[in-house]
Amino acid sequence: MRILVIGSGGREHALVWKIAQSKLVDKIFCAPGNGGIAQIAECLDLKADDIFGLLDFARKERIDLTVVGPEVALSLGIVDEFGKAGLKIFGPNKLAAHLEASKVFAKELMAKYNVPTANFKVFDNPEAALKYITINGAPCVVKADGLASGKGVVVAQTVSEAKIAVTAMMQDKVFGDAGKRIIIEECLVGQEVSILIITDSQAVRLLASAQDHKRIFDQDQGANTGGMGAYSPAPIVTESVLKEVLEKIVYRTLDGLNKEGIIYRGVLYAGVMLTKDGPKCLEFNVRFGDPETQVILPRLKTDLVEVMLAASEGKLAKIKKLDWDPRACVCVVCASGGYPGAYINDQEISGLEEASGLKGVIIFHAGTKKVAGKIFTNGGRVLGVTGLGVGIKAALGLTYEAVAKIKFNKMHYRKDIAQKVLIE
Numbered sequence: 518m519r520i521l522v523i524g525s526g527g528r529e530h531a532l533v534w535k536i537a538q539s540k541l542v543d544k545i546f547c548a549p550g551n552g553g554i555a556q557i558a559e560c561l562d563l564k565a566d567d568i569f570g571l572l573d574f575a576r577k578e579r580i581d582l583t584v585v586g587p588e589v590a591l592s593l594g595i596v597d598e599f600g601k602a603g604l605k606i607f608g609p610n611k612l613a614a615h616l617e618a619s620k621v622f623a624k625e626l627m628a629k630y631n632v633p634t635a636n637f638k639v640f641d642n643p644e645a646a647l648k649y650i651t652i653n654g655a656p657c658v659v660k661a662d663g664l665a666s667g668k669g670v671v672v673a674q675t676v677s678e679a680k681i682a683v684t685a686m687m688q689d690k691v692f693g694d695a696g697k698r699i700i701i702e703e704c705l706v707g708q709e710v711s712i713l714i715i716t717d718s719q720a721v722r723l724l725a726s727a728q729d730h731k732r733i734f735d736q737d738q739g740a741n742t743g744g745m746g747a748y749s750p751a752p753i754v755t756e757s758v759l760k761e762v763l764e765k766i767v768y769r770t771l772d773g774l775n776k777e778g779i780i781y782r783g784v785l786y787a788g789v790m791l792t793k794d795g796p797k798c799l800e801f802n803v804r805f806g807d808p809e810t811q812v813i814l815p816r817l818k819t820d821l822v823e824v825m826l827a828a829s830e831g832k833l834a835k836i837k838k839l840d841w842d843p844r845a846c847v848c849v850v851c852a853s854g855g856y857p858g859a860y861i862n863d864q865e866i867s868g869l870e871e872a873s874g875l876k877g878v879i880i881f882h883a884g885t886k887k888v889a890g891k892i893f894t895n896g897g898r899v900l901g902v903t904g905l906g907v908g909i910k911a912a913l914g915l916t917y918e919a920v921a922k923i924k925f926n927k928m929h930y931r932k933d934i935a936q937k938v939l940i941e
């Protein structure tokens with residue numbers, strides 16, 4: 518088979534790495550890819566949201582299956598366009614992708630189908646939103662309705678922070694139309710976990726649990742990022758927690774979508790807060806998580822291509838329960854200093870070969886490029902250094918041993934990935 522993967526981050530490197538192990542696969546393309554992906558796939562000069570360019574390429578190159586990494590192409594309807602052209606593609610269609618592209622849509626669906634989530638109110642009008650904050654106080658969470666590259670959520674500890682967020686989103690339009698409508702919701706407290714499943718809207722296959730680290734600095738300090746590290750499995754997701762998440766969040770949502778006439782095919786990622794009143798859904802993503810994918814896929818023994826193909830054809834029921842490596846997996850993200858704010862690119866990276874030579878270590882590239890045989894930084898999140906070990910402690914030790922071998926100017930990484938698990 519000829520596979521096209523869309524995207525350029527660590528998640529896409531992990532996808533390409535896993536797809537390359539499938540006996541079904543002869544050739545992999547990645548649009549646009551990165552310096553690490555280029556070592557195992559042919560990278561294309563096509564942007565991840567250039568739907569018609571990608572469609573043209575898939576037609577000409579007789580691509581058998583396209584796998585979409587990031588949410589933007591999904592929300593623009595890439596799956597609908599490929600479907601019309603008779604091309605197989607793994608991911609939800611435009612309507613189903615609303616679950617991530619519109620937080621109002623997601624929250625209203627959750628409310629309608631009794632999915633536990635934070636209490637919320639939707640606002641189209643800034644004055645009404647500001648008045649609501651004056652009356653109800655803080656803490657509260659202010660969310661832009663539309664896609665805002667992961668920056669559209671402000672967990673406000675004070676009334677003034679909440680009001681600043683409302684003004685920025687609705688009046689200063691910092692996220693453009695994505696902030697025309699906002700949600701103000703109750704602030705939940707607890708540990709956050711990522712539960713991902715693959716579905717064809719009828720059958721569901723569960724992926725291993727994972728936990729992400731969203732803040733830039735140790736002890737969860739500083740700005741929110743795309744994710745600075747992850748580990749799988751998440752020990753806090755016990756059998757009974759998982760059962761509750763599946764029953765109350767995942768199945769109710771899929772059932773609701775089916776009742777609304779929306780066929781959901783692809784990965785469904787539920788961001789869940791484990792509160793003292795039980796699991797509550799914070800948000801849905803309609804794609805694999807980043808960096809969760811970097812710790813989930815190294816543990817997956819089943820052929821991912823068979824699963825994605827079956828899901829895209831509506832035949833997921835024929836796939837058995839997924840098979841997992843019992844080892845733990847940890848990923849530490851090495852970022853450019855300054856990220857998620859301003860940072861510099863084009864710094865040469867050294868130590869990659871030495872680090873990836875350690876047994877059980879895989880280095881997923883996120884923001885890199887290859888120039889004249891050398892690898893340079895090319896993004897905020899640069900590498901996802903990943904290690905597999907018997908238990909989290911062993912996986913962690915190995916991962917940090919690998920990180921210590923890697924160097925680039927202004928490299929920043931968190932030193933406390935998965936520490937929560939060791940303390941408990």
Ligand code: AMP
Nearest residue numbers: 635658670672702703704705788799800
């Ligand atoms: P979202 O894009 O909705 O996942 O929000 C980004 C991050 O904001 C989440 O991963 C949480 O850490 C935080 N967050 C979102 N909603 C809430 C909430 N209701 N209470 C507390 N934290 C939240």
Ligand code: GLY
Nearest residue numbers: 729744806807808
């Ligand atoms: N790790 C969070 C996300 O992929 O959105």
